Amino acid sequence: xxxxxxxxxxxxxxxxxxxxxxxxxxxxxxxxxxxxxxxxxxxxxxxxxxxxxxxxxxxxxxxxxxxxxxxxxxxxxxxxxxxxxxxxxxxxxxxxxxxxxxxxxxxxxxxxxxxxxxxxxxxxxxxxxxxxxxxxxxxxxxxxxxxxxxxxxxxxxxxxxxxxxxxxxxxxxxxxxxxxxxxxxxxxxxxxxx
Amino acid sequence: xxxxxxxxxxxxxxxxxxxxxxxxxxxxxxxxxxxxxxxxxxxxxxxxxxxxxxxxxxxxxxxxxxxxxxxxxxxxxxxxxxxxxxxxxxxxxxxxxxxxxxxxxxxxxxxxxxxxxxxxxxxxxxxxxxxxxxxxxxxxxxxxxxxxxxxxxxxxxxxxxxxxxxxxxxxxxxxxxxxxxxxxxxxxxxxxxx
Numbered sequence: 001x002x003x004x005x006x007x008x009x010x011x012x013x014x015x016x017x018x019x020x021x022x023x024x025x026x027x028x029x030x031x032x033x034x035x036x037x038x039x040x041x042x043x044x045x046x047x048x049x050x051x052x053x054x055x056x057x058x059x060x061x062x063x064x065x066x067x068x069x070x071x072x073x074x075x076x077x078x079x080x081x082x083x084x085x086x087x088x089x090x091x092x093x094x095x096x097x098x099x100x101x102x103x104x105x106x107x108x109x110x111x112x113x114x115x116x117x118x119x120x121x122x123x124x125x126x127x128x129x130x131x132x133x134x135x136x137x138x139x140x141x142x143x144x145x146x147x148x149x150x151x152x153x154x155x156x157x158x159x160x161x162x163x164x165x166x167x168x169x170x171x172x173x174x175x176x177x178x179x180x181x182x183x184x185x186x187x188x189x190x191x192x193x194x
Numbered sequence: 195x196x197x198x199x200x201x202x203x204x205x206x207x208x209x210x211x212x213x214x215x216x217x218x219x220x221x222x223x224x225x226x227x228x229x230x231x232x233x234x235x236x237x238x239x240x241x242x243x244x245x246x247x248x249x250x251x252x253x254x255x256x257x258x259x260x261x262x263x264x265x266x267x268x269x270x271x272x273x274x275x276x277x278x279x280x281x282x283x284x285x286x287x288x289x290x291x292x293x294x295x296x297x298x299x300x301x302x303x304x305x306x307x308x309x310x311x312x313x314x315x316x317x318x319x320x321x322x323x324x325x326x327x328x329x330x331x332x333x334x335x336x337x338x339x340x341x342x343x344x345x346x347x348x349x350x351x352x353x354x355x356x357x358x359x360x361x362x363x364x365x366x367x368x369x370x371x372x373x374x375x376x377x378x379x380x381x382x383x384x385x386x387x388x
Contacts, residue, residue, distance in 0.1 A: 004243075004246070004369065004370075004373050007242050007243060008335065008373075010242060011235070011238060011239060011242055011243075011335070012221060012335060012339060014235075014238060015220070015221045015235060015336075016221060016222070017234075018220055018227075018231045019220075019222070026209070026212055026213075027206060027209045027210060028210075028213070033212075034231070036230075036231040036234045036235065037212045037228070037230040037231050037234065039234045040211075040230045040231065040233045040234035040237070040261065041205070041208075041209060041230065043234070043237060043257075043261050044205060044208060044261055044262075045205060047258060047261055047262070047307070048201050048204060048205055048299070048303070048307075049198075049201060049205075052198070060254040060257075063237075063254075063257060063258070063261070064241060064257070067234065067237050067238055067241055067257070068238075068241070105242070109242070113241070113242075141202065141205070141206060142209075145206065175198065176198075179198055179202075
């Protein structure tokens with residue numbers, strides 16, 4: 001196989017990401033979002049909301065991370081944030097998936113892209129923390145747009161959202177959390193008053 | 195509306211891009227690809243195939259263009275490359291869509307992102323030419339993966355592919371066209387022999 005053969009094999013395998021359904025609905029509520037669309041939407045979030053990240057972050061690296069961040073799901077599936085998942089087993093499955101998928105690429109390039117995914121997962125650099133904040137910030141927008149159907153399904157409370165979503169958004173993009181949190185509490189206040 | 199309100203309004207409007215169906219099927223042939231997934235896939239193409247573009251191109255600008263390139267379809271719909279479309283009417287609809295959609299953003303940012311889309315459409319810079327080459331290169335891969343069902347539907351011939359796809363791929367990424375063209379002629383030779 002030539003270098004280009006390997007690159008195309010990777011691209012056509014990654015393509016299956018659109019078969020991975022997430023728990024979040026799309027904006028009109030008609031069906032679940034898939035992980036390929038989600039990855040595009042997040043890359044657009046980075047492009048538009050970059051100014052809400054830490055000063056001096058490398059936005060191009062954030063965008064690259066977000067394009068890549070879910071590709072392991074081709075093998076490992078999606079892990080709903082409000083579901084009850086065996087985290088250790090999921091992490092092991094994702095690492096195995098990363099070995100196989102990035103291993104399809106030419107060695108130097110596979111290592112380079114894998115390093116970006118590892119960086120995202122480690123959540124240590126400002127770029128990874130901003131990327132993770134966006135990954136947590138987007139689903140509540142879709143949930144708010146669809147009357148919280150998915151939150152009701154998973155019996156989500158504002159406290160659960162604060163714990164599972166709020167901390168990561170506040171750490172990587174505090175201005176976005178200040179915007180979102182009153183909208184979430186407002187939604188749940190309205191729901192319980194019904 | 196605050197600056198962030200406008201950014202989020204844009205992101206939630208752009209989100210509708212996943213409702214836009216393209217003529218190309220996804221890799222397993224089960225349904226058409228949508229424009230949001232397609233945009234993600236192309237951004238990944240840029241990330242992986244950057245070395246096949248002209249020397250010295252700014253790959254980060256290519257990636258940003260590809261994330262944005264189809265957003266006008268939220269209003270204007272998709273225009274199948276092998277369909278018969280009134281090009282002038284489609285261009286007018288897309289310009290109107292760009293005015294409305296990028297107009298949702300804060301003015302400075304709307305102008306910046308609109309300029310990237312205009313650059314893509316003009317196909318003059320090496321970055322735009324590489325982005326356009328990838329936009330033309332990806333659908334044949336999906337068509338080859340799905341036994342050319344879409345090509346048969348549109349009665350596509352190798353000559354038509356060379357004219358509508360080949361010129362743009364060869365201009366922006368000659369190495370990709372050298373890889374693709376024998377596979378296309380091989381496919382059609384096999385088809386006619388059946």
